[in-house]
Amino acid sequence: MIGALGAKTVQDVVDAGHFGRFAWRSVLTSARGCAARRTYPLVWTQMNQIGVRSVPVIMITGAFVGMTLAVQAYDQLAGMGLEEHLGVLINISVVKELGPVLAAVMLAGRIGGALTAELGTMNVTEQIDAVRSMGTDPIRYLVAPRLLACLFLTPVLIIYADLMGVIGGALVSFLQFGINSRAYWDLSAYGVDFWDVGVGVVKGFFFGAAIAIISCYKGFTCQEGAHGVGQACTEAFVSSFIWILALDFALAVISKNIYEIFWPIKSLVG
Amino acid sequence: MDDTGNRQENARLPGIVEVRNLTKRFGSKLVLDNVSLSIEKGKTTVIIGPSGCGKTILIKHLIALVRPSEGQVYFEERRIDHLSERELSRVRTHFGYLFQEGALFDSMTVAENIMFPIRQNYRVKNWREIEDIVKAKLAMVGLDGFQNYYPARLSGGQRKRVALARAIALNPEVILYDEPTTGLDPIRSDIINELILKLERELAVTSVVVTHDMRSAYKVGDRIIMLHNGKPIADGDADYIRSHPHPVVQQFINGQVGDDDLAVLRMNGSAGSAQFLPRDFEQ
Numbered sequence: 266m267i268g269a270l271g272a273k274t275v276q277d278v279v280d281a282g283h284f285g286r287f288a289w290r291s292v293l294t295s296a297r298g299c300a301a302r303r304t305y306p307l308v309w310t311q312m313n314q315i316g317v318r319s320v321p322v323i324m325i326t327g328a329f330v331g332m333t334l335a336v337q338a339y340d341q342l343a344g345m346g347l348e349e350h351l352g353v354l355i356n357i358s359v360v361k362e363l364g365p366v367l368a369a370v371m372l373a374g375r376i377g378g379a380l381t382a383e384l385g386t387m388n389v390t391e392q393i394d395a396v397r398s399m400g401t402d403p404i405r406y407l408v409a410p411r412l413l414a415c416l417f418l419t420p421v422l423i424i425y426a427d428l429m430g431v432i433g434g435a436l437v438s439f440l441q442f443g444i445n446s447r448a449y450w451d452l453s454a455y456g457v458d459f460w461d462v463g464v465g466v467v468k469g470f471f472f473g474a475a476i477a478i479i480s481c482y483k484g485f486t487c488q489e490g491a492h493g494v495g496q497a498c499t500e501a502f503v504s505s506f507i508w509i510l511a512l513d514f515a516l517a518v519i520s521k522n523i524y525e526i527f528w529p530i531k532s533l534v535g
Numbered sequence: 536m537d538d539t540g541n542r543q544e545n546a547r548l549p550g551i552v553e554v555r556n557l558t559k560r561f562g563s564k565l566v567l568d569n570v571s572l573s574i575e576k577g578k579t580t581v582i583i584g585p586s587g588c589g590k591t592i593l594i595k596h597l598i599a600l601v602r603p604s605e606g607q608v609y610f611e612e613r614r615i616d617h618l619s620e621r622e623l624s625r626v627r628t629h630f631g632y633l634f635q636e637g638a639l640f641d642s643m644t645v646a647e648n649i650m651f652p653i654r655q656n657y658r659v660k661n662w663r664e665i666e667d668i669v670k671a672k673l674a675m676v677g678l679d680g681f682q683n684y685y686p687a688r689l690s691g692g693q694r695k696r697v698a699l700a701r702a703i704a705l706n707p708e709v710i711l712y713d714e715p716t717t718g719l720d721p722i723r724s725d726i727i728n729e730l731i732l733k734l735e736r737e738l739a740v741t742s743v744v745v746t747h748d749m750r751s752a753y754k755v756g757d758r759i760i761m762l763h764n765g766k767p768i769a770d771g772d773a774d775y776i777r778s779h780p781h782p783v784v785q786q787f788i789n790g791q792v793g794d795d796d797l798a799v800l801r802m803n804g805s806a807g808s809a810q811f812l813p814r815d816f817e818q
Contacts, residue, residue: 387640397623397627399652
């Protein structure tokens with residue numbers, strides 16, 4: 266029992282080491298890839314796969330987040346006579362937390378699963394070994410373009426989700442609850458500033474990188490057979506989801522501290 | 536060398552690829568056990584042995600696709616097993632590797648597959664020239680005209696020939712063949728054997744063929760090495776292997792099941808006890 270626990274712990278540490286090394290190599294190779302022109306067509310292809318085709322699902326996710334928030338929050342605010350503040354509540358929740366996190370979770374499911382399945386299949390059919398055997402670094406050829414595409418496009422997709430969340434929340438507030446639109450937007454503009462939107466968008470870089478690295482790693486290390494690929498996809502989604510939540514918490518703490526440091530300066534300038 | 540006691544004593548040419556005291560373990564499983572051998576330049580070396588004996592792992596070591604647990608691998612007297620992936624990229628362009636299932640990129644056409652190593656390793660400016668190279672390589676394997684096909688539309692034998700065309704795209708000095716005839720009918724197998732001989736003759740390459748197809752081994756091999764339990768147990772030309780006294784070698788080359796295997800079959804149940812009728816599952 267103790268021996269098995271020890272062996273499992275050692276294996277987990279070894280796996281974490283492998284993942285750390287893979288992540289480090291991926292980031293370094295991607296940084297080099299930014300300067301190499303021959304990487305651009307590969308990144309462009311991945312941007313189409315990852316970004317363009319994710320726009321509809323991300324917009325739908327964002328819209329429903331805003332609409333649901335409006336329905337859930339209206340009664341509480343109306344009970345206090347603060348229904349015109351509904352826009353502040355919806356918009357700050359959407360742009361700072363729910364928009365980025367739910368968009369990232371949706372991307373982890375859509376893109377992460379596809380990346381892991383594609384690379385996992387390439388792995389079990391020896392296509393990744395074939396890339397290596399022809400003198401090409403698979404991290405450069407397969408991982409870096411996907412990582413760069415996720416890194417650049419996740420923040421953009423989060424902006425789409427935010428936009429649709431704001432529109433969805435506003436439409437429900439105006440059409441279903443009859444809230445005065447002018448008061449709604451004035452209070453929203455007062456309560457939500459550029460910092461809040463920026464924090465949400467910056468999270469996108471971290472979420473995108475996490476989704477790409479985890480999904481590619483799971484694909485590269487997947488076990489043989491259909492079961493192996495399926496299991497790798499599941500593990501990729503679960504790991505990405507946990508990393509998104511953990512990163513969200515860490516970034517919330519960091520952004521709060523940064524805001525508190527600079528807030529006095531802002532009030533002086535304002 | 537007489538470490539196995541079964542090495543045919545002949546004058547050997549210098550080794551282009553060498554493994555020294557190579558041991559490979561996966562967890563507690565020993566796959567290769569202190570293997571030392573030298574692949575002679577310009578010759579075809581065939582590695583035979585039963586499934587799971589470590590043949591594929593051994594040739595993957597030759598190009599450092601797998602790293603040894605112990606021992607070293609040398610290419611042209613330069614140690615390569617400890618190099619980084621980046622340093623290995625250059626070394627690997629001297630090799631062509633035909634994978635067991637071809638490992639063609641299924642998202643690319645046949646032409647794109649063959650262009651891949653060229654585009655990855657050289658700055659291509661003249662596309663016409665690349666197309667001519669692709670045409671020449673495909674003509675060499677008898678598949679000119681298949682440039683725009685996707686691998687999914689090809690038969691097993693055609694896929695292997697395209698994979699071979701891709702393997703020779705960079706004019707390698709060494710070609711590694713992993714089970715080149717497995718899964719093919721006898722005619723298609725013989726086409727692949729003829730191709731191996733043709734490439735050896737026309738391109739003067741060194742070939743290493745891993746197979747358990749003895750017909751293929753005898754036809755293409757200048758030298759045949761038999762692996763058993765991760766160790767070479769016989770090493771010589773086709774005649775030497777045919778007359779080798781080791782019972783495991785004789786069983787393998789003649790396709791005879793051993794007494795140990797038969798004993799397992801006899802001990803683990805009879806045909807009668809393995810038959811079931813629907814009523815056996817009814818309450």
